[in-house]
Amino acid sequence: MFRLLVAALVISSVGWCSSVDAQGFRGGRGGGPGGGPGRGPGGGHGPDARQAEDMEVFHYLLENHTKIERTVKELPNGVETLTESDDPKVAAKIKEHVHWMEVRIEKTNPIRRRDPLFAEIFRHTDKIKMNVEKTKSGVKVTETSDDPYVVKLIQAHAMVVSKFVNDGFQEAMKNHPVPGKDGAVKTETVFPAIQGHGGVYQLPTATQQPRPGTKIMVDVTASSDPDKLNPAIEKVARYVNIYAGAGKEKVDANIALVFHGGATLDVLNEAVYNAEFKTEKNPNLELLRDLHHAGVEMYVCGQTLSAKGKSPDDVVVFVDTAVSAFTASVNLQADGYAYVPLAK
Template sequence: MNRIVHMFGVLACAASCVAVGVAQEKSVKPGINDSFREPDPKEFLGKFEVESREVFSHRKEIVAACEIQPGQTVADIGAGTGLFTRLFSEAVGKDGKVIAVDIAQKFLDHILATSRDAGQRNVETLLSKADSTELPPESVDVAFICDTYHHFEFPLKTMASLHRALKPGGRVILVDFRRVDGSSTDWVMNHVRAGQEVFEAEILQTGLKKVYEERELLKENYFVVFEKPTPANTATEPRPGRGRGMGRGPGPEMRADQDVFHFLLDHHKEIRRSVKRLDNGVETLTESDNKEVATKIQEHVASMHQRIKDGRGLRFWDELFVAIFQKHASIKMTVEKTEQGVKVVETSDDKAVVRLIQAHAEVVSQFVAHGFDEAHKNHPVPAVLPAAPKLEFPIIPKHGGVLPRPKAVEQPRAGAKVVFDATADAKPADVNKGLDRVARLLNLYGVAGLKAQDVKITIVLHGEATKSVLNDAAYKERFQVEQNPNLPLIRELQKAGVEVLVCGQALNYKGFPDGEVTDGVPIAAAALTAVINKQTDGYSYIPVQ
């Protein structure tokens, strides 16, 4: 389970909220923090810092999403065992400061000791009260509240103290459990007293404004950013960000891009996508029968195309996307609108970038397949693969490439006789794999120093492979492609001495007249008899299904 941190307590419901200026004298849930008064930090390490907790397993992504800048002061509210305190210490650097805030002195002592052991001299601790963070006024750039807000016993008073502690333009980052009837666990429903809408409403009462929500980051928790408004007459230096509105959340353009992307994730079941790997990249086709979804696909791809050109990243917490945008200058991208979506060709002359492009295409396909369930994940950068061995085509060019293995056992022998029983289907624009398999066998003979005449080969086409022998005119009429892609390969195989036969029974069953069979391909009485006859003559049998 997720971070059951502990600091304060909770309100009963949104209707019980009172105005900020009204004293909140009664705890909304007395006793909720009793177990944290005298905690054993070692015991809680086994609860808070385990991979089964979403906020722990996503800790690096969460810190990246916080956009902490060097030199900032960060308050880790309800710091617990110091998981995020340690990470924030690295983010703010030697000129920054992290204040670990907690109601438990034992937690604070543990944090201070472990920070000093790690050489983190920029960490301080602060013992808070049940109704106040005790932070000095205008001392904090970022306040981080992770799985702790639902423990606030006096949420309005606590948030009022935090509002005072923020510098103008300072941010509050709220991470807490999604509490949804029918989908949240019984533990969450019983332990967390209200959902996201209630907590947000309470925080807004304190004078903060909601800046944005990172919907893609987490699944069991939500991640929302609030900001303390800057007085109109107060000039402040903008904080450098990472393409997200000077570090204060996305600007209008980024927000619009996010809205479109989230729309597509919500409608992922209405999207279909195919990916064709190229030697130097990918070719993708993404479409939908829903006109609104198709329009959003085109809008999204156009925006991403421009972002690649400009190097303006997004999903900055996702390692793969960060790597893609770092290499944007090495990526070539062409976009072609279709009636129902968009076709994209993305390539690079850099082999390492090609691997990134192909990995990214796979991830986008997972977005289409799984929606937000996939979008919540971080995707690692693929390892740089060694260059693929170069295939050779000594007898049949362009098809059936093989890798020479001169020291391997079971080399091809002259005098072999083989019959291929081909029934495999293929897309109309693709070559049948039975024909390609024959080309591969011939090329295996070629790399071994033998000739095409050293092996006798017959291929019998039937079943779904029957269409492979249709002439161009018939093929185009039936399958709406310009020409039959199998015919050039059939001609090359016949030149090499391969006997290509088509089953007469299959032609009848498929409704293909004899006149539609391309010239030079004999029609066998049946595939059954052709295969039996060849085996009777000593041919080895190889099925291609």
């Protein structure tokens, strides 16, 4: 944990957040208690023999937050905090927490990296000066910095720690924004690759970001109203847009569509489709053409096509006819494509 932890009451902060991990909010990449081996700021892995013990202390402090008294005095260059308890056991746990958080700082083994504020503070521990003084009933910490931005982080963190003391687990379950950064969720959709279809939300800080070189085979089987765009094709446009701009950065991905079952006739050229369904046009072709221009490969099942009385010549020019959807699926998966079924 960052020195701030130790600083701003090291007790409530870091620890408490980690306790939340122990409560079942542990998840994948954060490491720390319940999340696998601890990780240093460089992302390295390493065993953490103290995790279980620290988690118990954090959990205990959260459960007994009503027995903790905390005051915060803002300084021009930081904060001065006093965290104590009249309960000797709680006071002892406060001191224990501070001690082991200091050890974590020295060993660059933080906790609660998923919280934006805590993660940001940890990136600037080299700019934080602190003085820890044990009292009879707890800990007094003075935390300062010569960097104005880090001072804001210290003060924001101190306020969050006070919320932990006031509300316990209820507050520890929350993430906390970095001061000066807009923490609001952007709710407008964007269309980075396919315009007008498959809108996505940009989430540059979310986990499980799109990976470059991803290969996806989308199995499209469901039919739709002949006069309307097949919603499965709309979803494929969203997949393309996700890789083109929903994450931190645009990444290249190989996406292939295989049409069979009820979706087979969606890829007929205009004239054949109109004759088959008595419509003015094939409502799928415009978006299919945009997907083709975006680099999406498209195949239709030759077996189903023939069974429905159609031939490869009846298919729009940018969709290839495979011997069968089965062979296309097997071949693509053998080439490393992840299989994604899309019935509708």
